[in-house]
Amino acid sequence: MIRILASGARATIQDPGRFAHLRDGIPTSGPMDPFAFGAANALVGNALAAAALEIVGLPFSFVCEDRRLVVATGRDVALRGRDDIAGWTAAFARPGETYTVIGGAGARFAYLAISGGITAPPVLGSRAAYLPAGIGRALRVGDALPLGTARVDPDRAGVSLAPPDLGASVRTIPGPHLDRFDEDAVAAFFDAAFRVEAASDRMGTRLAGPPVTAKGGEILTSGIVAGAVQVPSGGAPIVLLADHQTTGGYPVIATVIAADLGRVAQRLPGEVLRFARVDRERALAALRADRELLAAIA
């Protein structure tokens, strides 16, 4: 059991996502930064499918009932206990002692994993919160969350990973709707420096910058994936993220590779986002490298 002493602005339980109900119109949800989330689980010895917390608006304080490994990951985060513990480093949490996830100016989506994982009851096959539909809820001070049996001994404290950098640009595969964009429009898109808008949320990162020109209006509504860079008629692109709708009708100029979704999500309003082209082989290699990195420490 962990008990929450300070809830942050919005803390939710997330697991890798709810994939079995996409055809019912239910988004996958899951972590905004899948690599930081997976790393958090791996660092405390959890299965990658275990549930952990996603926290926006630090600090977030908690106390564990029994001995656990804990870790904070994400952008610009650390853990404060009796001593300060760097982010991305597993620490031993003493029973009854208060720990706080703290963030610097760059903090956006922070993850807190606890060995054993959070075992609150799943809804529709997943523990991932999806607040717009009342699946799960934002955690509150006083909430107590059940934990599973820890797979590793707390002596494993100290295992760490280097936090990934945000990257000068995020890698994308052009398309799938390249027939809706002239060559010049595609070239301009890859040259542009976009700025992240304040209206960005768990559905997607909204961008301001030189308008992207699509032709032929909307497309016939079809299924869509996280990372899709949609171009609505106004020309301001939206990168779809964890809580995105299951279907979409705007043309998609490019798709952010799975390994770089967190690099989109972790950018703060006002920060610059550029897109780079890669092919499918490089996208797969990046995903494989991430998974191997996590498998090596898990």
Place this chain on the structure above:
Amino acid sequence: MWEAERLGVAVPAYASVLLRFDPLALAPADAEREAMRLALSARAAPAGTPRLVEIPTTYDGPDLADTASRSGLSVPELVVAHAGREYRAFFLGFMPGFAYCGTLDVRIVAPRLERPRERVPAGSVAIADAQTGIYPLDSPGGWRLIGRTEVRCFDPERDPPVLIRAGDRVRFLAR
């Protein structure tokens, strides 16, 4: 079929199906080959009568009068046109439990609102282009609101969580 063969999750829409898979477990070239094989062997859905879902509807939506007049109909005529036919649920999307149903009587086909509403109440019965649907949750929305129902189209505590599924027949009952 994609799901039956445990290749991943499939998301159908009007004229497409999104096939998801783990590219580290199934190489993209193999996934493409499997998709092609399944597409070539696909047959039409088995015969039989799909389920009928009835939606008791009060026709008093804020866009009812305007939508009727732009169609050159009286309000009662629009109600008869909307409630007088059976629709097919083509697929779900936009939000949990939102079924895209159609097609409308051509006389009441109408574009989306120029300015979408910031909040459409759950249970709103709406039309846009040749489609009709029910908002399962409070949300922003640009469809024309012609009525409302108390029927809950989405309930995460229910199994299945959605009332209308792809392929169902849907009828609105005026009251």
